[in-house]
């Protein structure tokens with residue numbers, strides 16, 4: 001028998017179907033010249049991770065959009081088999097990060113991604129495991145092996161999944177060109193998850209006075225306006241009590257809990273900014289107040305991402321070395337008009353690694369820190385209405401900075417690994433999808449990325465020992481017949497963390513490549529002194545002071561006390577964990593490596609005082 005996800009009632013969607021998605025140009029950025037790049041020409045698509053040659057054979061696979069074969073001409077191992085072999089299932093709290101960190105990370109991912117692919121198999125093609133799926137070329141059902149550790153005991157032998165929707169399959173771009181996944185978000189970090197990607201949408205969301213966005217007050221809490229009908233994207237709302245769903249320019253703002261929370265907080269923050277600016281500048285027009293508040297809001301997101309969150313995940317010293325962050329806090333101008341403002345296909349892809357640090361239980365606390373209750377986090381996706389009842393929003397907010405994230409330890413939470421869509425799919429393992437989707441994006445094997453990142457050619461499994469621990473290498477040898485067959489995601493899953501941080505080195509490499517591309521290609525980048533309406537030096541210094549805890553005190557619900565660094569656990573664990581990395585503390589690094597970490601921290605300190613140039617590390 002196969003799993004049947006067709007048993008759910010038909011649902012109405014407001015999301016445009018791919019046919020209607022047709023080649024829209026994003027014009028929410030301050031000028032069209034900047035925004036027109038959202039539509040890529042085939043040549044531009046080829047820029048993806050510039051430097052990695054796509055071998056011809058791979059390229060033709062890519063064109064057909066089918067997974068490559070292994071080195072011996074056979075099929076690659078089943079994605080679910082790789083996932084259940086490579087990763088353990090379980091829950092362990094992290095000592096460093098809070099849930100707020102993963103909420104924020106998924107929010108920043110939402111700024112550049114789209115929900116179309118998920119909607120495709122959940123709503124439009126729920127039948128890929130049924131006979132009907134056989135005749136639909138978009139279906140790529142994932143086989144569950146007979147000896148699956150979980151489903152050997154169930155009847156489920158198939159997981160519903162569809163191919164990525166591309167600009168080519170949507171008819172936007174000639175389908176003889178390289179397939180490129182569509183995105184309804186803008187490719188720049190510009191809070192398009194809050195402001196949307198289309199001018200007319202954001203115009204609808206503006207109040208028209210004081211630079212404000214429309215808002216509603218409900219039981220003393222401020223929300224974005226609600227949708228007018230119940231036929232909306234909040235598919236898991238449980239009426240009659242749960243009816244709230246936000247009529248925001250980006251539908252993604254109602255999706256995964258973390259996105260939902262931060263979209264609300266940034267919505268409120270916009271209005272807080274606009275009100276403050278209006279008080280200080282009574283003569284300013286609605287337009288000027290709106291644009292300035294938006295600019296500050298975007299700068300706030302970027303400051304939190306680059307300077308508060310990523311330095312802990314990726315290692316501050318590494319980001320300084322690679323010029324992702326500035327050492328002195330002043331202006332910096334890395335703009336290069338020759339660099340194309342786009343996202344590589346790999347950037348959102350590798351972000352999926354973060355699913356491993358997603359905690360499945362959503363714990364709620366009162367303002368005194370007393371534990372109250374919990375729900376599976378996967379049950380509150382597409383369910384904005386849940387936040388607006390029983391003071392849940394207050395309790396979830398409190399929980400966000402009290403509860404640990406999932407530990408970064410080669411483990412996937414049981415809910416994330418079995419039922420990522422809560423009640424919307426019979427069974428869905430997002431980690432299996434993460435691996436499988438890489439094949440349908442046509443990515444080269446993992447070793448090519450190692451070459452790109454380290455310059456080293458990998459000829460055998462043993463060439464990976466400096467980056468993958470011996471026991472994990474054993475797993476890879478069991479799974480793949482040849483080192484050249486390893487999937488990108490499988491390699492990333494099993495790497496040891498980067499020195500001074502928590503993320504795998506290949507993840508680090510792809511993320512940093514993207515961030516530099518974003519900083520250099522965005523002429524509205526907030527740290528630039530030479531852009532239209534640039535911040536003054538003093539204004540930039542104020543932006544530098546933002547913190548996620550400050551944001552929550554300003555716009556969160558009933559946040560009166562919070563640790564200074566809300567992405568990190570309160571107390572010594574969060575503080576020391578972040579400084580020395582728990583990886584070092586729990587023995588994953590040898591004494592030699594630990595002293596290297598200490599050395600790195602010393603270098604970072606002297607660098608931030610501007611005294612000594614950074615040497616190349618690791």
Ligand code: HEM
Pocket residue numbers: 102103105106109113114115117118256257348349351352354355358377378381420421430433434437
């Ligand atoms: C409750 C937590 C989360 C849920 C329920 C969730 C769910 C999902 C689902 C269902 C998909 C689509 C999988 C597919 O069809 O291939 C997805 C993709 C993705 N997720 Fe998560 N996720 C969560 C947390 C996170 C976090 C913390 C991040 C952090 C970066 C993240 C980043 C991504 C990215 C970048 C994608 C790909 C999106 C795209 O390609 O357009 N997710 N997630």
